Amino acid sequence: MTLRRHLLDPILHENPVTVQILGLCSALAVSRTLEPALIMAAAVTAVLVYSNLVISLLRHVLPGSVRLILEMTIIASGVIVVDEVLKTYAPAIAETLTVFVGLIITNCIVLGRAESFALRNGPLHSIADAVGNGIGYSLILLTVAAIRELVGTGSLFGVTLLPTLDAGGWYRPNHLMLYAPSAFFLIGFLIWGLRALAARHVATASTPVTRGQR
Amino acid sequence: MNMPVAGSQPESLPKTLAITVLIAACCATMVTAAVLTLRPMQAAYAAIERNRAIVAASNPALAEAGDSAIVTAYLALQRHLVDLRTGADIDDVDTVERWPSEADASRPGVPVYLRVRDGKLDCVVLPLDGKGMWSTLYAYLALEGDLATVRALSIYRHEETPGIGDRIQDPAWLAQWHGRRLYDSEGNVRLGEADAVDADFYIDTITGATVTSSAAIRMVRASLDTYQPILQSLATRFPTSRSTPKETAGATPP
Numbered sequence: 001m002t003l004r005r006h007l008l009d010p011i012l013h014e015n016p017v018t019v020q021i022l023g024l025c026s027a028l029a030v031s032r033t034l035e036p037a038l039i040m041a042a043a044v045t046a047v048l049v050y051s052n053l054v055i056s057l058l059r060h061v062l063p064g065s066v067r068l069i070l071e072m073t074i075i076a077s078g079v080i081v082v083d084e085v086l087k088t089y090a091p092a093i094a095e096t097l098t099v100f101v102g103l104i105i106t107n108c109i110v111l112g113r114a115e116s117f118a119l120r121n122g123p124l125h126s127i128a129d130a131v132g133n134g135i136g137y138s139l140i141l142l143t144v145a146a147i148r149e150l151v152g153t154g155s156l157f158g159v160t161l162l163p164t165l166d167a168g169g170w171y172r173p174n175h176l177m178l179y180a181p182s183a184f185f186l187i188g189f190l191i192w193g194l195r196a197l198a199a200r201h202v203a204t205a206s207t208p209v210t211r212g213q214r
Numbered sequence: 215m216n217m218p219v220a221g222s223q224p225e226s227l228p229k230t231l232a233i234t235v236l237i238a239a240c241c242a243t244m245v246t247a248a249v250l251t252l253r254p255m256q257a258a259y260a261a262i263e264r265n266r267a268i269v270a271a272s273n274p275a276l277a278e279a280g281d282s283a284i285v286t287a288y289l290a291l292q293r294h295l296v297d298l299r300t301g302a303d304i305d306d307v308d309t310v311e312r313w314p315s316e317a318d319a320s321r322p323g324v325p326v327y328l329r330v331r332d333g334k335l336d337c338v339v340l341p342l343d344g345k346g347m348w349s350t351l352y353a354y355l356a357l358e359g360d361l362a363t364v365r366a367l368s369i370y371r372h373e374e375t376p377g378i379g380d381r382i383q384d385p386a387w388l389a390q391w392h393g394r395r396l397y398d399s400e401g402n403v404r405l406g407e408a409d410a411v412d413a414d415f416y417i418d419t420i421t422g423a424t425v426t427s428s429a430a431i432r433m434v435r436a437s438l439d440t441y442q443p444i445l446q447s448l449a450t451r452f453p454t455s456r457s458t459p460k461e462t463a464g465a466t467p468p
Binding site for chain 2: 058061062063064065066070073074076077080081084085087088091096098
């Protein structure tokens with residue numbers, strides 16, 4: 001029962017991006033088109049699952065005095081492996097993601113979940129929490145990327161849906177969507193919308209465990 | 215929820231040290247294993263991408279071709295390691311990545327790729343490098359068999375600003391290089407001159423990416439001087455070529 005809650009809560013009610021306002025930096029940077037956003041979402045989810053699992057398994061032996069630096073070591077190693085895998089199997093996409101794969105290390109969702117969840121819970125629940133947060137992050141990233149790519153270029157996954165004027169069609173693309181600030185607006189609207197939907201979050205805005213992480 | 219949380223009880227120094235070293239060692243092993251397994255594949259992909267840049271310069275129609283078509287086209291090129299100072303062949307090479315700025319007295323060779331048809335030079339591909347805005351630009355320049363006309367420029371590698379400087383890779387910008395002339399009637403390099411009004415020599419910079427696109431033009435112009443000896447010797451080897459670049463003092467062909 002709680003397992004299911006740990007998996008499902010972060011998808012909407014405790015969404016890391018819209019409710020906890022974490023991981024915005026990469027959500028802004030790689031959401032221009034769907035394909036890199038999808039790869040980024042998968043990479044973040046993979047790192048989250050790995051770091052939550054390992055840190056949860058080590059939670060009784062991690063020395064408190066050097067806890068954070070050890071968590072960073074574990075997360076950084078996982079990110080380097082993911083980066084190398086991407087560079088090998090998807091070199092073109094790895095190039096468009098530039099530094100943002102490496103910056104997963106500093107993605108606050110990863111360390112945030114490790115600190116606030118994996119250190120206190122068993123491996124099974126930690127994996128559920130990681131998958132849930134991964135899906136929650138992916139959902140926002142893909143929504144923003146889908147809107148930006150469709151409105152900005154008239155296509156999804158590079159497939160033209162609205163033929164643009166340049167290509168002899170009728171659609172005049174909104175180039176604002178191709179620039180980073182548009183992601184700010186979209187995420188802002190998403191946060192507003194999702195919070196209005198679940199008005200209880202405004203009322204109980206101080207959810208104890210997840211607050212205070214940046 | 216359950217069990218004491220890490221850090222809730224005092225630890226002994228030896229235990230802390232032991233766990234830290236152990237975790238660090240495990241992480242290091244994992245990273246090393248991943249890198250060692252994946253590196254050969256990355257190198258192979260990188261080689262194919264380099265071949266693609268070379269082939270795309272010699273024949274822009276192949277820029278998006280499949281990997282096997284690229285390798286076939288690459289292997290059909292004559293590949294020579296040529297002395298940058300004299301233009302003399304040092305060796306036939308297979309897949310050497312060397313750039314003109316790396317050539318020095320002890321290793322003066324750069325790889326030059328020739329496409330020869332019926333004994334006539336169809337085109338020559340030269341590796342170029344030069345300063346961009348943030349990074350070194352690496353590119354391949356293909357010249358027509360007359361050694362005085364650009365066939366294509368193909369950017370191989372750069373780390374310019376994503377979305378701005380990387381527009382030097384846009385096919386639309388690269389297309390304008392095709393058919394541009396290198397020298398005026400007196401043999402001076404005119405290609406890409408800032409005040410060249412003559413459409414034969416004019417290369418437009420990119421609005422918003424002026425620094426990077428100017429740097430790319432400067433790189434091509436500088437390379438024409440660097441490659442002077444090699445172009446001279448090619449002109450001698452393939453005498454059917456129409457015009458020759460201006461002869462500089464001391465480099466008179468035999």
